[in-house]
Amino acid sequence: MREIYYVYLRMPMLIRLGINLFIILFLSAVLVHLFEPDTFPTIFEGFYWAVMTAGTVGYGDYAPHSFKGRLLSIFLVFLGGSFLAFLTVHFASTVVKNENRFFEGKNMYRKKDHFIIVGWNERSRNTIQAMRNILQTDHIVLIDDSLKANPLYMEGLHFIHGKPSIDYTWIKARIEKAHTVLITADANLKESDADRNTILSILTARGLNTEVSIHAEILTSEQATNARRAGADHIIQTSSLASHAMVLNLEKELI
Incomplete structure (x- = not known):
């Protein structure tokens, strides 16, 4: 009894x-x-x-x-x-x-084969919209520690409030069942500091899931190699892309 x-x-x-x-x-x-x-x-x-x-x-x-x-x-x-x-x-x-x-981003994600996006900025917003339009998926999790509330609550986005360098944050996002991880650079930091945070996030995510595909945004070319060593499968160098786009525009004007 x-x-x-x-x-x-x-x-x-x-x-x-x-x-x-x-x-x-x-x-x-x-x-x-x-x-x-x-x-x-x-x-x-x-x-x-x-x-x-x-x-x-x-x-x-x-x-x-x-x-x-x-x-x-x-x-x-x-x-x-x-x-x-x-x-x-x-x-x-x-x-x-x-x-x-x-x-407030305190609930654990329960589904699988989802996409995890780290960092909230205009690129993240556009990426989420593009994923919904092109991939036709709503299985998207946003990780961010600067937000106090879900920025796309009405759209049904699952938000996790926490630092991406902490294991528990990734566990709440159910990293072990995720399909793809996309880590964006923190626009509020210097480029070198933002890249260091990105590499730390890559190491944390890779340590919890050795199979998940990780796409990382790197701002400085010297940190691209370190990001690959940390476990990133794909490196997105936005500064190089932006420079290339500006040169193309200049070339069109000169012709």
Whole structure:
């Protein structure tokens, strides 16, 4: 019995409230059946009456006539009704808390074969939009430690608030089941510092999943080799791409 009690105490509050309410309703059903077997010929009728009474619905199709039965009704209205109301409020509060956790990036991702994007910036926003349009996927997880809330909450993006250099952040993003990781450079840091953070993120992700494809944005050419050594499969050098684009535009103007 003690082990059962300890298991009960470890259960979530919502489940314990549900168990307590069921016990009260079931015992009331048994008692009213014993008190008035003619009015409540089976325990099921008694349970139906107990639920309607505790919920203060009161259809009136079943009603006790004895003193004991009516006293039990009073008990159910006060105690059972209180439990039912508290259960409803707690359930609503749990739903709201879960939504807030999702909004604040505290919930763990549960699906697999998803895409993980590290860092929130305009490139990330455009990449997410392109992935949805071209790849037709919504299995996208955003990791960022500077945001306080999900930037694309209404669009259903899963947000993880945390540093990409910490194992637990990647575990919440379910890195072991991810399809691809895209690490963007932090635009708020100097290029060399941003690249060091990117390489550290690569090392952390690669250490937790040796098979996942990692694409990393590197700003300085001297750090590209280190990024590959850290485990990046594809290096995106945005500075080189931007320089090449500007030269092409200049060439068109000179022709």
